[in-house]
Amino acid sequence: QVQLVESGGGVVQPGRSLRLSCAASGFTFSNSAMHWVRQAPGKGLEWVAVLWFDGSNEYYADSVKGRFTISRDNSKNTLSLQMNSLRAEDTAVYYCARDLAAAGIGDFWGQGTLVTVSS
Amino acid sequence: EIVMTQSPATLSVSPGERATLSCRASQSVSSNLAWYQQKPGQAPRLLMYRASTRATGIPARFSGSGSGTEFTLTISGLQSEDFAVYFCQQYNNWPPYTFGQGTKLEIK
Numbered sequence: 048q049v050q051l052v053e054s055g056g057g058v059v060q061p062g063r064s065l066r067l068s069c070a071a072s073g074f075t076f077s078n079s080a081m082h083w084v085r086q087a088p089g090k091g092l093e094w095v096a097v098l099w100f101d102g103s104n105e106y107y108a109d110s111v112k113g114r115f116t117i118s119r120d121n122s123k124n125t126l127s128l129q130m131n132s133l134r135a136e137d138t139a140v141y142y143c144a145r146d147l148a149a150a151g152i153g154d155f156w157g158q159g160t161l162v163t164v165s166s
Numbered sequence: 167e168i169v170m171t172q173s174p175a176t177l178s179v180s181p182g183e184r185a186t187l188s189c190r191a192s193q194s195v196s197s198n199l200a201w202y203q204q205k206p207g208q209a210p211r212l213l214m215y216r217a218s219t220r221a222t223g224i225p226a227r228f229s230g231s232g233s234g235t236e237f238t239l240t241i242s243g244l245q246s247e248d249f250a251v252y253f254c255q256q257y258n259n260w261p262p263y264t265f266g267q268g269t270k271l272e273i274k
Contacts, residue, residue: 094261107261147212153200156211
């Protein structure tokens with residue numbers, strides 16, 4: 048069955064960096080675009096970034112552009128999110144999600160990893 | 167950026183009844199609209215895409231309609247497991263993909 052398992056969250060000081068990972072299994076990872084979506088505590092969903100199945104294209108929300116980098120290793124079925132210059136407003140649960148047919152639809156989501164940016 | 171607005175923020179409905187949730191886009195998104203369900207402490211689950219196509223494994227009591235800027239998610243014969251928060255999302259004009267703020271469906 049499809050599984051997405053995020054890791055790498057934790058407490059980090061403002062201005063520091065953190066790298067999240069998402070381990071995928073149960074499907075052909077190299078055929079799927081992948082997203083990161085975040086949810087601040089008690090708030091709604093905010094799309095963060097998407098990466099094409101082959102890594103050829105990547106797009107970001109304005110709120111993270113220039114600070115976050117999405118990447119993937121199709122040989123290891125792993126998606127990553129490098130987060131630099133973290134701010135308090137980046138505090139959220141970060142979900143990775145598989146894209147349905149490269150349409151921008153998250154058809155399967157991991158359980159998320161919590162990132163807390165605080166001094 | 168397309169702004170998605172959901173109403174109401176909270177909807178109280180009795181089990182067995184029908185719930186109607188609304189989602190409005192600030193400009194046309196054609197039929198490129200998805201609905202997700204999220205229960206406390208869980209990840210979102212895809213319910214509907216292309217406005218009215220049920221995702222794999224979603225029961226027939228869930229139905230979606232609309233196009234352009236106005237969309238509706240209807241849940242008929244509410245069951246206990248349906249009480250959750252529901253989000254709409256447009257994927258017509260991106261980046262960014264944008265979500266509504268959510269509707270909490272609670273037991274009356």
